[in-house]
Amino acid sequence: MITLKINGKEHEVDVDPTMPLLWVIRDIIGYTGTKFGCGKGLCGACMVLMDGNAVNSCQMPVSAMEGKEIITIEGKTENLQALQKSWAEFNVPQCGFCQSGQLITATSMLNNNPNPSEAEINGNMSRNICRCGTYTRIKGAIKHCVEQKNKS
Amino acid sequence: MEQIKNISRRGFLKGIGLASGGLILASTVYSFTSFDSEEEISSEFNPNLFVQLNADGTLILVASRSEMGQGVRTSLTSVIADEMEADWDKVMVKQATGDSKYGNQNTDGSKSVRLLFQKMRQMGATVKTVLITAAAKSWSVPAAECKAENHFIIHTSGKKIGFGDLVDLAKDLEVPEKVALKSPKDFKYIGKTLPSIDVVNLSNGSAVFGLDKRIPDMKYAAIKHCPVAHGTVKSFDKAAALKIQGVIEVVEVPKINKAFGPLGGIAVIATNTWAAFKGRDALAVEWENGTNASYNSENYMETITANVHKPGHVEKSVGSVDDAFSSANKSIEATYQLPHLAHAPMEVPNAVVSVSGDTCEVWAPVQSPQAARREVANFLNTDQSNVTINVTFLGGGFGRKAKPDFVVEATAISKAIGGPVQVVWSREDDIQHSYYHTVSAQYMKGALDSNGNVSGWLHRFAFPTIGSTFKAGSNLPQAWEARSAKDVPYDIPNMQIETGKADAHVRIGWLRSVINIPHGFAINVFADELAHEAGKDPLDFRLDLIGKDRLQETKDAYKYDTAKLKHVLKTAAKNAGYGKPLPEGHEIGLAVHYSFYSHIAAAVEVSVKDGQLKVHRVHMVVNCGTAINKDTIKAQMEGSVIFGMSLAFYGKITAKDGVIEQSNFHNYQMLRIKDAPEIHVEIVESNDKPTGVGEPGVPVIAPAIVNAIFKVTGKRYRSLPLSDHGLV
CATH class of the missing domain: 3.10.20.30 (Beta-grasp domain)
Incomplete structure (x- = not known):
């Protein structure tokens, strides 16, 4: 067991x-x-x-x-939920299949680095593939999420 | 479209999955025609378009097309909601099962909106009219004094009643024969930006893809296929597989020699996917590889290249290219070579099937649920009415999931083991046993007259045809596979289009934008080569080549419009800052293409530093007629850029002795976020009929990149992927 x-x-x-x-x-x-x-x-x-x-x-x-x-994606953490909100605002998913993984990688990045640079976003998020090509929205949603968190 | 009827009190609901109780209008749409059409026109009322309004105000719309990320569940339903003045927050979408009563459900060819836009509008307007009639009756006022607004009917006096509160009154009303459609200027959702109706579920793990379907007593299966296409099982030893913890049994899956038939192989059934995979790896199978074991990509490319370097079958001839070349001031020629591609949707092929006696229920991510139903029924030798195809979310499709071979595999296994099973392909299965995008060689020859205008154009191509998947031995392109070359919208007096022979050694299938990938590449790169040879600016040269304003001479209701084509090209160039100073080492490449009835141009800004390509910015301009959901169109263009870049950078499937050499994302790479460019999309305002969006953005990307690289480096790359040239 x-x-x-x-x-x-x-x-x-x-x-x-x-x-x-x-x-x-x-x-x-x-x-x-x-x-x-x-x-x-x-x-x-x-x-x-x-x-x-x-x-x-x-x-x-x-x-x-x-x-x-x-x-997992079904779980709840502050960063994950903030990112999910931002994902909806940017209407990120197309087919949506890769988005659980994308959101978890993004959550992990923000857990370790609350203010990632463009290069750091690229570096971290390049662990994930999106075949539909939602990359520009993923990047936009992460940046937006960071801005919102910094405001509050 | 047959008249819309009020079926609230009639017994049509069984099989649609709608609960009774609300106001339900239904109609029959008979306007589907396509490659895979199966509709039968019946004299009985056999509705396939439904709207259900419940007393609590919820509005249930049935989506008959598969959702694979192209946003169809949102775009089509928003058309009904707009015409009926519904509140978008009250809309629920129900996914249809696979049933010929829905008309053609084959979600390919970028045609969902194109086929259904007008029908959806009429349906929405009819529901609205019925609700207005009901309200007017209850108030004893003329209907003309009432209007619909955001889920309410409002009288000129100011009194109002919610849609849901009208359900009981509306249930017994006859529907009007004619209704007025909204003026486009009054559209509330159409042409605006609506978020996907599924965005929350697609961001929290709750959306159910085929791979996520679970039913009681379900087992998991993995299949070992012959490494060579169409090879067969000679013998196998299952002893080692049966020793794996969790493995239950091993069965042979038959090979069926049909377009969507299973490849055949040995299936390992287990209590979980991991055990099934491990068991599959432990199988010892001896194969009869068959004739395709001779397939070697390098030799094959030499063969088809030789076939385009000699006269071929003439598909089209205008004027005399021979005269044009003999009287030319200059002639140039070029040969373009593009490899096979695999779709590699993030969700691998999979299906849950439960065969029970004569009946069978399927849950699967299929683009063509009716093809799945037909193939399953044929396999079980039963009537289609005994087969239910539940369509799950698709984790990407790109054409792969229009071929339901994997559903038939699961059916065969479920029947053999007498219980429900989920077949799961590994990524290796997906990349090594696909219906590949074709491999192609194209030869082009162009003549320039003394003014530097193109006076002759010869385009000759050879590629294994999709027809070979349907009829073994076919080795010339089908008429529709030549169309994007034959109908090139250039104003050239002497033109000849020829095809050469190419035998198929793997299953060939359609992949997002299909033959427009090779044709769009060769045509756009060669036009750029001609511009250079003529000493002209590529933009000016291309606008001249497209020529005067004119419509395509065709019986088709949709025609290319050269004015639109020039407009998208000029706009893309302008938006990208073409002709203006750029950062040191940057250049812009252009491409423009007409496909799926849409006019699309790309302007791509690149640099090449230390031999490494970087794509900085992509400007897309699309004219797709009436825009339904602008955000969806924008998303599809963004996705097309990334899809086009993946194939330009890395896309290459090769065979050695019949075995596909790539197996997973390490050697069949996809573009990642670090290489994603800035993407700008402009949608041309238009009230014309809507045209395709999901696919036509793809063909312009690779040629625009290659044309930009030429401006930077002076080197012309006539084959893809660019990783072969060390650029990425």
């Missing part, structure tokens, strides 16, 4: 310890907001927050997740 803490709730799972966190979240526990995109840590669709930092959940064996605080 492995005990996972996801979105503040504990889950006991009995699975192959090498199973990546992604599949435990999606197929065993049943949160489907975290997406499968490539299975190789290349596209960022499967990003979750591990102790506040974005990781590719398709690359993280579940056995290494015990004692970690996992937040």
